[in-house]
Amino acid sequence: xxxxxxxxxxxxxxxxMPENVIDSVLDWSKRNEYKLAPGLISGxxxxxxxxxxxxxxxxxxxxxxxxxxxxxxxxxxxxxxxQKYEDVSKTNSAFNVMNPMIYQYYKPGGGFKLWHxxxxxxxxxxxxxxxxxxLNDVENGGTEFKNFNLITPAKKGLTxxxxxxxxxxxxxxxxxxxxxxxxxxxxGYND
Numbered sequence: 001x002x003x004x005x006x007x008x009x010x011x012x013x014x015x016x017m018p019e020n021v022i023d024s025v026l027d028w029s030k031r032n033e034y035k036l037a038p039g040l041i042s043g044x045x046x047x048x049x050x051x052x053x054x055x056x057x058x059x060x061x062x063x064x065x066x067x068x069x070x071x072x073x074x075x076x077x078x079x080x081x082x083q084k085y086e087d088v089s090k091t092n093s094a095f096n097v098m099n100p101m102i103y104q105y106y107k108p109g110g111g112f113k114l115w116h117x118x119x120x121x122x123x124x125x126x127x128x129x130x131x132x133x134x135l136n137d138v139e140n141g142g143t144e145f146k147n148f149n150l151i152t153p154a155k156k157g158l159t160x161x162x163x164x165x166x167x168x169x170x171x172x173x174x175x176x177x178x179x180x181x182x183x184x185x186x187x188g189y190n191d
Contacts, residue, residue, distance in 0.1 A: 028066035052110035057100040101185035111172035118164035135181035
């Protein structure tokens with residue numbers, strides 16, 4: 001897979017999944033539109049000033065072929081991340097994709113507008129790495145990482161992996177012109 005070059009001091013990795021993998025996820029999302037529900041934040045509430053999205057949760061027992069294909073390529077991205085940052089494989093516990101992954105759809109003007117990290121709170125303490133795949137190209141619709149002076153572009157197929165803690169505080173770029181779709185989730189400890 002083609003690498004998206006990121007400074008190794010950010011401990012972030014990025015690779016482009018093949019277009020057919022992303023197109024199959026988009027086909028899956030169209031077939032499952034009826035499952036879309038307003039995106040939740042903190043305490044199971046909808047606060048559109050923070051996060052304005054429609055989400056579908058994808059659980060371990062979802063064996064639809066499009067999701068299985070995506071997971072195969074997600075594992076390849078993780079393998080490449082571990083090659084780049086081998087110390088992550090030396091943790092004392094096994095880690096894997098946590099349940100659930102989340103497909104997120106943002107209407108124009110929507111997005112995750114609040115600065116946040118992926119391990120903000122004790123209930124999220126088992127999260128180790130976050131992954132996010134952009135499912136479509138969105139000009140000025142990427143992700144801004146506050147402490148690295150970095151904005152990653154929303155390019156179809158780009159899958160990012162980064163640590164979950166506070167130095168990777170981030171938020172979405174908000175565009176009023178385009179829809180945005182991502183698939184995201186976490187690698188976390190199994191025990």
